Amino acid sequence: MSAVAANVDQAAAADHPVLAVRGATKRFGSVLALDDVSIEVRRGEILGLLGDNGAGKSTLTKCISGVHQLDAGAIILDGAPTQIRSPADARFAGIETVYQDLALFDNLTPGQNFFAGRELAGPQWLPRGMRFLQQRRMDAETRILLANLKVTLPRLDAVVAMMSGGQRQAIAVARSTVFARKVVILDEPTAALGLRESRQVLNLIAALRDQGNAVILITHNMEHVVELADRAVVLRQGRKVGELVPTKDNTQELVSMIVGA
């Protein structure tokens, strides 16, 4: 993996945003889901994306990760405007998403999940689908990855269907770090978890940041925002209504921005 080399390169350009969204607008029929929203996020930074249900958080992140396309506005990656037409485009550009529904393959093992869609395989001159899987390499990288993130799973050869909610969440988050990435989007990663499992996932998110990723974190949990987020952007009814550095003292302010009171 070239994570280290990539990080050195990017350290020079540490201050300009890795990802900037300018004037994002998205309409579903007569509903204006996003109205001229601009956000940016830097390397090694966690951006909290807050808002009530239907505020446009998921729509915004789905536009960034290629599930939806913006009607107007631009997505700028490392200073260059980038067209993201599909989830494959987004992944190719270095944007990883941990979906709320996890998007795990229950019938595959953790390692097979990590490499789904970008299997290590060769020889390179064959079309992608006809290459031969390099299973041992993938197994080895899976073990290294899990060790680096301090994730322990009961078995690596069992299918994900047999694992608990926390283990599944950890697998989904770990998957977003398999290759050196630029941007990781996490959509309510702790929503379905107990206290101990939440803690494990929060540690994982901090690890993603420390590896030099730009992290966008969607959550309803104010404690998590205060603990992890360097900045917080609040959306309401498709508009950006505020942006501030979350602290213990301004949570009340954040909450009133979210509900619009």
Place this chain on the structure above:
Amino acid sequence: MPETGNTGTTAGETALPATKKQEAVPGLALGLALLSAGPVIILALLIVVLSFLSPYFLTGRNLSNILAQTAVISVVAMGQHLVILTRGIDLSVGSNVALASVVGALTFHAGAPAIVVIAVIVGCGAAVGAINGLFYVFGRLPHPFIITLATLSIAKGLALQLADGRAIPGMPDTIDALGREAVWGLPGSVFVVAGVAALLFVMAKTMVWGRWIYAVGGRPDAAVRMGIPVSWVLVSVYVISGLCAGIGAVLLAGRTDAGSPLFGNLLELDTIAAVIIGGASFLGGRGHLGHALIGAIMIGVIRNALNLLNVNVFFQLIVIGVVIVIAVESDVLRNYLEGRVRVMQAGRQS
């Protein structure tokens, strides 16, 4: 692909005190293992019981006969299996066999050499498969049931039209040889089935394409989000299913020295039954080629045995139907047991 049977024991959790829950998991694991091995066990029991019931059953000649009779179902079921892995269904395989055999017979009578006839038959099968896949995916049809039902009808109609409703006798010697000539007492068709099985097995196990099939079958929406070219994976399985139907047509033409619009009647149901009886999941993403082969052989054994025992032909249909229900229910039971294992994993963690 991962077997679902032996996943209950958890090596990394030794630090926790032994609880009742932990002891319960190996019991569940045993149940799951038995369920995954179920079809093999049932087939073995069937063979043992039948060898007592009929003195002819376990003779070399009869076993060779069973394999010859199930060669067509086996090879077509392997294609059907790939389709079912992706949560699909291919109803057109029976008609596809008929059409391919008729087109092959006409090509032969037009004076083409054997190699061309074989290529035409297999190509015709693959072409019908490609039509299925392309219309299903790019025609944005809600379910492959619809397009393959349409091609079932169209291929059957075309075959009847081209052959004027009758069988066309005559096939090249090379094709006939597959049905007749025997090595170690086995017909050539058995070796064709083994060859196709080996090739598909290697492709599904070792190629990226094979992994993608399981991903698409396991969770189609996630496969799209992970950047897997889902459309092309889907098209590919229908093409291969058609290809297998074409190979089945070659084998059937060889056995009968003819092409006929009446070939492959109800073969779509036999192959679906074989895949399900063999233990693959109708929900997609679960199962391997062995399931299709075991299912096909089981159908062959049941039919053969009921013939040997002079049981009414109509009764065969009832028996196979009952076996299908048992197979599907054990799949449901397997999913339920896996859910229990998951709950216990979670309970142990917190």
